[in-house]
Every structure is written in C-alpha cells, then in structure tokens.
Amino acid sequence: MERAENLARLLQASNELLLDGETMGSRSLNDYWDPVLVATAMEDQFGQLYPQGTVADVGYFMTLDERNPDAITMCLRQARENARTVRDQISDEMWTELNDLYLFIAEAGTLRLFQMSPQSVYDRIISGSLLFHGITDATLARTEGWQFIQLGKHLERADKTSRFLDIRVHAAPTGKALDSFQWTSILRSASAINTYRAEVGGEPGAEGVIDLLMFSTDFPRSVRYCVRQMDAHLHAISGTVLGSYGNSAERLAGRLLARLNFGSSEEVLEQGLQEYTDDLQSVLNELGQRIHETYVLLPQDQQSVIFLPSVDSQQRRWVELQQQQQQQ
Amino acid sequence: MLLDHYDTEDLFDEMFAGNGEVRPHYQLMRERLDTLSKAELDQKIRNLETLFLKQGITFTVYGDQQGTERVFPFDPIPRIIPAEEWQVVEDGLVQRITALNLFLYDVYHEQKILKDKVIPEEVVLSAAHYRPEFKDVDVPRDIYIHICGTDLIRDRDGSYLVLEDNGRCPSGVSYVLENRMAMKRVFPHLFGSAGVRSVDSYAADLLGTLQYIAPHGKMDPVCVLLTPGHYNSAYFEHSFLARQMGIEIVEGKDLIVVGAHVYMRTTRGLQQVDVIYRRLDDDFLDPKVFRADSMLGVPGLVSAVRAGNVALANAIGTGVADDKVTYAYVDKMIKYYLDQDPILQQVPTYLAWDEKDRGYILDHLSELVVKAANESGGYGMLIGPRASRAEIETFRGLILANPRNYIAQPVVYFSRHPTLTEGSVEGRHVDLRPFVLSGERTHILPGGLTRVALKKGSIVVNSSQGGGSKDTWVLHPS
Numbered sequence: 001m002e003r004a005e006n007l008a009r010l011l012q013a014s015n016e017l018l019l020d021g022e023t024m025g026s027r028s029l030n031d032y033w034d035p036v037l038v039a040t041a042m043e044d045q046f047g048q049l050y051p052q053g054t055v056a057d058v059g060y061f062m063t064l065d066e067r068n069p070d071a072i073t074m075c076l077r078q079a080r081e082n083a084r085t086v087r088d089q090i091s092d093e094m095w096t097e098l099n100d101l102y103l104f105i106a107e108a109g110t111l112r113l114f115q116m117s118p119q120s121v122y123d124r125i126i127s128g129s130l131l132f133h134g135i136t137d138a139t140l141a142r143t144e145g146w147q148f149i150q151l152g153k154h155l156e157r158a159d160k161t162s163r164f165l166d167i168r169v170h171a172a173p174t175g176k177a178l179d180s181f182q183w184t185s186i187l188r189s190a191s192a193i194n195t196y197r198a199e200v201g202g203e204p205g206a207e208g209v210i211d212l213l214m215f216s217t218d219f220p221r222s223v224r225y226c227v228r229q230m231d232a233h234l235h236a237i238s239g240t241v242l243g244s245y246g247n248s249a250e251r252l253a254g255r256l257l258a259r260l261n262f263g264s265s266e267e268v269l270e271q272g273l274q275e276y277t278d279d280l281q282s283v284l285n286e287l288g289q290r291i292h293e294t295y296v297l298l299p300q301d302q303q304s305v306i307f308l309p310s311v312d313s314q315q316r317r318w319v320e321l322q323q324q325q326q327q328q
Numbered sequence: 329m330l331l332d333h334y335d336t337e338d339l340f341d342e343m344f345a346g347n348g349e350v351r352p353h354y355q356l357m358r359e360r361l362d363t364l365s366k367a368e369l370d371q372k373i374r375n376l377e378t379l380f381l382k383q384g385i386t387f388t389v390y391g392d393q394q395g396t397e398r399v400f401p402f403d404p405i406p407r408i409i410p411a412e413e414w415q416v417v418e419d420g421l422v423q424r425i426t427a428l429n430l431f432l433y434d435v436y437h438e439q440k441i442l443k444d445k446v447i448p449e450e451v452v453l454s455a456a457h458y459r460p461e462f463k464d465v466d467v468p469r470d471i472y473i474h475i476c477g478t479d480l481i482r483d484r485d486g487s488y489l490v491l492e493d494n495g496r497c498p499s500g501v502s503y504v505l506e507n508r509m510a511m512k513r514v515f516p517h518l519f520g521s522a523g524v525r526s527v528d529s530y531a532a533d534l535l536g537t538l539q540y541i542a543p544h545g546k547m548d549p550v551c552v553l554l555t556p557g558h559y560n561s562a563y564f565e566h567s568f569l570a571r572q573m574g575i576e577i578v579e580g581k582d583l584i585v586v587g588a589h590v591y592m593r594t595t596r597g598l599q600q601v602d603v604i605y606r607r608l609d610d611d612f613l614d615p616k617v618f619r620a621d622s623m624l625g626v627p628g629l630v631s632a633v634r635a636g637n638v639a640l641a642n643a644i645g646t647g648v649a650d651d652k653v654t655y656a657y658v659d660k661m662i663k664y665y666l667d668q669d670p671i672l673q674q675v676p677t678y679l680a681w682d683e684k685d686r687g688y689i690l691d692h693l694s695e696l697v698v699k700a701a702n703e704s705g706g707y708g709m710l711i712g713p714r715a716s717r718a719e720i721e722t723f724r725g726l727i728l729a730n731p732r733n734y735i736a737q738p739v740v741y742f743s744r745h746p747t748l749t750e751g752s753v754e755g756r757h758v759d760l761r762p763f764v765l766s767g768e769r770t771h772i773l774p775g776g777l778t779r780v781a782l783k784k785g786s787i788v789v790n791s792s793q794g795g796g797s798k799d800t801w802v803l804h805p806s
Contacts, residue, residue, distance in 0.1 A: 081558070084384065084558060084563070084564075084567070085558040085563075085567075087384075087567045087568075087571065088567050088570045088571045088576070088577050092383075095383075095384065096382055096383065099381075099382060099383075099384050100382055103381060103382070144595060237595070295595055318623065319557070319559075319623045319624070320557075320559045322556065322612060322622065322623055322624050323556040323557035323558070323559035323560050323624065324556075324559055324560060324561065325556055325560070325608070325609050325612065326703075326707065327497055327498075327499040327560070327561065327562040327607065328477065328494040328496055328497055328498045328499060328650075
C-alpha cells in the first residue's frame with residue numbers, strides 16, 4: 001500500500017535535505033547572506049534574535065540554531081522524523097544514511113567543527129544528501145514510493161534553482177547589472193559551474209546562465225529538466241498517457257513544461273528576471289499544492305482539512321498524548 | 329580477570345552457583361569473557377551503542393518536551409538458559425496460554441467458571457478491561473490472545489515464577505531480535521560452537537499466526553499493523569515488525585469502514601483488510617463504541633469485528649485476563665479447564681478487594697509490593713521496603729478508596745546476573761519476558777527479552793525506570 005500522507009512526508013524529507021545542502025553549501029561571498037535571509041523570509045526573526053547580527057551569526061542561525069525552524073539541523077530533524085514514520089517504505093540503507101547525517105549535525109562536536117570550519121560541515125551535509133539520493137537510486141524498488149520521492153526531489157530542485165537566480169536579483173534588482181562574479185556564485189550554488197564552462201564557456205553572463213539554469217534540456221538541475229521529470233513521474237503514478245492529463249496537477253505540470261520548452265533567455269530578460277522567477281515560483285507552489293490535494297488529502301478532508309500543519313497546536317498535542325499510550 | 333571478584337551475595341545468580349563456582353552452561357562463556365580486558369569490553373560497548381544509534385533503535389521518553397530518544401541500555405553479557413530448563417518454561421507457558429484463551433472464551437460466552445464459583449463473578453465483571461459489548465461475539469478460531477508477553481522471574485531457589493501475563497499489547501520483541509543481531513556483530517567470538525538457538529523465525533511465525541485467524545479462513549489475507557502513531561514510545565518496534573513481516577503499517581486514519589468491512593486507503597483506491605495486528609488499546613480502537621474522543625481509532629471498526637469481517641490480534645477484551653486481580657486465579661483456571669497442576673508457579677498475591685487480604689495488606693504495607701490492577705510499564709507501583717512513610721500513606725489512601733484496583737505481593741528478590749558496571753562486573757536483578765504466539769500451533773520464541781535493573785540493588789527492570797536488556801541464549805539440547 002502507498003500511504004499517501006506518509007509518502008508526502010517522505011517527499012518533504014528528501015526535499016529538505018536537498019534544499020539545505022544546496023542553499024547553504026556553496027556560499028562564497030559575505031553579502032550572500034543578506035539576500036539569503038530575505039529570500040527565506042527569515043530576516044525578521046534573525047533581527048530579533050541577533051540585534052547586532054554578524055556574518056558568523058547568520059551562518060549559525062541558518063545552520064545549527066534550533067530556534068530557527070528552517071535551520072539545517074531542524075530540517076534534518078524533521079526529515080529524519082518523517083523517514084522514521086515511513087521506514088517500512090524506504091530501504092534500511094536510506095534510513096541509516098539519513099539518521100547518520102542527523103546524528104552528525106546534532107552531535108555536540110559539530111558546533112566546534114562549525115566554528116572552525118563551516119565549509120567542512122556543509123561538505124558533509126552536501127555529500128550526505130547526494131549519498132542519500134544515490135542510495136535511493138540503488139536500493140529502492142521503482143514503486144510508487146520511488147516515483148513520489150523523485151517527484152518531490154525535482155519539485156524542490158526546480159524551486160531552488162529558480163530561487164538561486166532570484167537571490168542574486170534581490171541583491172541587484174536589475175538583472176543585467178550583475179557582474180560575472182555574482183553569476184559565478186549562482187552557478188556554484190546550483191553545482192553548475194563545470195557544466196557552464198563545458199557547454200557555454202567564457203565569462204558567466206545573464207543570457208548564458210539563464211539559458212543553462214532555466215532552459216537546459218540535459219542539465220539535471222535546470223528548471224526545465226526538473227519539470228519534465230515531474231511531468232513524467234506524475235503520469236507514471238496515475239497511468240495517464242503523456243501529453244494528456246488526468247488531474248489538475250498533471251495539467252499544471254504539462255502547461256509549465258510547454259512554457260519552458262518554448263521559452264528563452266531573451267523572453268526572461270524582457271519580462272524582467274525577478275518577475276519571471278516570482279511567477280515561476282508561484283506556479284511551482286501551486287503545483288505542489290495540487291499534488292498534495294490529489295494524492296495526500298483524504299476525501300473528507302478536502303472540505304475540512306484537519307491534518308495540515310496549520311492545525312491548532314492544542315489538537316496536535318492531544319493526538320500526541322493519545323499516541324503516547326503506555327505499551328505493556 | 330573481570331569475574332574474579334564477583335560476589336553473589338547469597339542471592340540466586342544465573343551464572344554462579346556460589347562465589348567462584350560457575351554453572352556448567354556458563355563455563356564456555358566465562359572462558360571467552362576472560363580473554364577480554366575491561367578496555368576491550370568498553371570499546372565493544374561503544375561499538376554496540378553506535379550500532380543501535382545508527383539504526384535508530386531507540387525509545388521515546390514521555391513527559392520530556394523534546395521527545396528525547398534514548399538507546400535502550402544494553403548489557404553485553406548474555407543470559408544463558410540450558411535446554412532442559414527451557415523445556416519446563418516452554419511447557420508451562422503453553423499450559424498457561426491455553427488456559428487463558430479458554431478462560432476468555434468462557435467469560436465472553438457461557439461464563440461457566442463464574443457460575444461454578446471457581447472465580448468470583450465480581451472480580452471478572454468489575455475488571456476495567458472487561459468488555460460486556462463482546463459477550464457472545466465469536467472471534468476467529470476462538471483465540472483471544474495471539475501474542476502474549478509473560479513476565480517471569482526466578483525465585484531464591486531458581487524456580488521460575490510468573491509475575492504477570494501481558495495479554496493486551498506486549499512489547500519488546502524487536503529488542504530481542506536487534507540485540508541478537510548486534511551481539512553477533514560485535515561479539516562474534518562468544519557464539520562459536522556455543523549452540524545458541526536462533527530467534528530469526530519470529531516475524532514469520534507472527535505473520536503465520538495473523539494469517540491463521542483471517543475471517544472465513546480466507547487464503548492470502550491482507551494483514552496490517554495498526555499503530556497509535558510515531559509519537560508512541562514503541563513506534564520503532566511497530567515499524568520494525570511491519571518491515572520484517574512485509575505488511576503495511578497504518579494509523580487509524582488510513583483505514584475506513586464501509587458496510588462492516590475494513591478498507592485501507594491507497595493511492596489506487598480502497599483495499600480490503602482482513603487481519604489487523606493492533607498495537608492500540610481497546611479504548612482507542614473505535615470512537616463510536618469506546619472512547620468518543622479517540623483521534624487514533626477507526627469509526628465503525630467494532631461493527632466490522634462483530635460482523636466477523638475482520639480479525640483483531642489481540643482480540644478486544646483480553647485485558648480481563650491480564651488484570652492483576654484475575655492473575656491470582658490463573659492456577660484455578662488451569663485446574664478447571666485443563667485438569668492439570670500448574671507447571672509454572674506464580675507469586676503469592678493478596679487482593680485488596682478481599683476484606684481479609686486487605687487487612688493484611690494495610691498492616692504490612694512496608695513489606696509488600698503494591699500494584700495497580702491495570703497499570704504497566706512500572707507505573708502505579710509501591711515497593712514497601714524502599715518507600716518513604718509519605719508514599720506508603722498515599723497508597724493506603726488509594727487502596728481504601730478503590731480496593732478492587734490494587735493487589736499486593738511479597739517482595740521477591742529475584743535472580744541476578746553478572747552485568748557490566750562502571751568499574752567492573754556486578755550482579756544485577758533480571759527478569760525474562762518470553763513471547764508466546766498462539767495460532768495454528770503455539771510458538772514460543774526461544775528465550776525472549778531479559779530485562780536488567782541497572783541500578784545497584786534495584787528490582788525495577790522497566791526501560792522507563794532505568795532498566796536495560798541483555799541478549800538471551802537458549803541452548804540446543806546437548
């Protein structure tokens with residue numbers, strides 16, 4: 001059986017791993033941080049916790065600070081918790097790697113390591129995340145569970161790649177004005193620097209970067225590639241023929257894919273990079289919502305949603321208490 | 329050598345018949361332990377802990393905001409039970425589970441044992457877990473307790489005594505299997521030619537038991553494991569067993585009852601469920617029948633059970649048999665239903681419900697162990713000789729307010745076993761929880777969970793109260 005809700009949690013699990021690995025991993029500039037805070041909408045909270053915030057504070061806040069629900073350590077904790085609830089559906093090796101990574105970040109010694117060399121902490125997280133996906137690839141049967149994991153992974157990647165473009169744009173609102181140094185940083189964030197050199201070449205500039213990250217047919221982190229994968233996985237899950245649609249998620253994915261298939265960097269720059277990525281993110285958001293509605297929510301919940309995260313905390317606590325019944 | 333200065337302190341010790349005198353079935357173990365230094369042993373313990381941590385073999389401590397997870401403390405010196413000794417335990421357990429199942433069938437049908445006044449009617453009908461709703465409802469194959477985890481202790485003379493029958497949702501079997509796996513990895517050299525019986529068949533036997541009770545003898549039934557959810561302290565075990573059996577683990581909200589049949593929701597629609605291994609208390613199973621505020625149950629489940637379209641393991645209402653007051657009458661049940669003498673003795677029990685016994689209990693509170701009739705996990709318990717005056721008075725009040733709910737037993741300083749401590753190896757009290765499966769045949773997992781009270785002198789072995797566990801070896805007949 002595919003417990004849809006848990007699959008969705010699992011999907012989130014792999015998402016979050018990826019998200020953090022990539023967002024945090026490749027920072028090369030100090031001023032990277034401000035846009036990161038803005039883009040993740042955490043600036044207010046950060047300001048409250050660290051009135052005289054320094055660069056080091058931002059790093060800690062985004063990585064190990066348990067008061068920040070989006071910090072890497074909290075995402076990993078959530079991911080592990082989710083994986084724990086679906087352990088019957090993932091391989092033992094997947095669990096072990098995810099658990100190992102969580103134990104690494106939760107360990108007291110990691111704080112010291114982080115203070116001395118944040119990069120080595122990020123390296124471990126990135127390689128852990130990649131290893132997790134490799135293990136998934138090598139050990140998980142190609143059942144629906146696997147399809148959902150792929151779906152989640154590509155949704156997250158598409159979103160993140162578009163955000164990397166966005167983050168820089170926040171720093172310098174007119175797309176054209178970014179210097180090549182900043183474009184290089186974007187490429188690094190998306191692990192695309194080598195591909196760029198090989199496929200495009202020369203000083204990184206707006207057209208080339210947008211063409212690669214947004215529209216490339218074969219770079220595994222381009223938005224177009226990810227959406228194409230999502231479209232395929234959605235159809236594999238439902239059994240609907242490609243090119244047609246059986247539910248609103250498939251329709252939305254198909255429409256987005258068509259737009260990306262026939263889009264170009266000129267078009268993006270004409271519209272304005274920021275506007276284009278904002279628009280793209282809202283479509284991706286909606287797509288996530290539709291998938292959730294189609295596969296996760298139970299029929300009766302579609303009128304009155306009871307188990308969404310917004311459920312009031314008292315009710316949650318009540319469920320939790322009941323779950324904690326003493327076993328003999 | 330680690331064991332050179334081991335002191336049995338005149339208590340029954342599993343390994344030593346007296347100071348310096350190793351029991352024969354521990355001889356090989358002793359020789360092999362002697363080849364290890366304390367430092368090597370410590371290193372191996374750390375390896376074990378890492379292993380458990382990495383695999384996520386942890387339990388959750390309630391009442392802790394963070395929901396802290398702990399590794400169940402594990403002691404590496406295995407407990408060994410020779411074949412002849414185990415045979416007695418096994419025969420005794422089979423006898424006991426047979427009687428308990430006959431008792432449950434009787435209580436939920438003609439109630440002959442009550443009419444014949446072998447057990448006072450009030451005792452059974454006033455039990456908190458008696459379910460009058462299930463009177464005259466048939467359960468598949470007339471089996472009520474399919475999975476039982478009976479707690480045994482050994483008295484001063486080494487005889488096994490039954491401490492309690494856990495016939496609702498006994499837990500701990502996953503630790504038996506994981507402990508063995510970990511021991512094989514970290515202490516392979518202890519096993520060689522020792523002749524240890526394997527525990528691998530448990531999951532297959534459990535699945536066989538579940539399949540056996542499928543309604544209408546259905547072939548290839550769909551079995552699921554129903555968990556309260558991942559906040560439960562035993563969630564690891566739930567998911568572990570489901571994985572081992574290759575069945576789905578579900579929460580109440582994954583199931584739906586339509587027309588007195590139970591279905592599981594899948595992305596491809598509904599699939600009928602035939603057998604539910606539920607790790608959820610009766611109270612929470614069905615908000616339409618039991619607790620209306622249950623968020624974990626399946627509305628309508630009881631109607632499907634009554635209609636005979638789905639089987640539950642264990643059946644509803646088994647709690648009446650493991651009530652600590654009912655416990656006092658199990659010897660009589662064995663005699664009544666089987667016309668046999670009990671093979672396993674039990675601990676003498678005073679019932680606060682009985683006026684004469686109550687007087688005795690109240691006069692001797694400082695010498696007795698007082699237990700609430702339906703609590704588990706080491707909660708709701710008074711250990712007289714260790715208790716403060718205030719605690720004793722609290723229990724006096726509790727007993728007087730609700731005598732039916734309390735029993736008392738003399739303190740049994742049950743057997744000890746050499747256990748690794750900070751500095752050396754010392755004796756610690758141990759109990760044993762074998763796991764009994766009743767299906768087409770009765771399967772008893774060789775050994776079971778040996779729990780050890782890690783605190784010096786403590787006799788409470790529950791994991792929530794500072795207990796740990798050991799690997800338990802039952803030997804092949806030599």
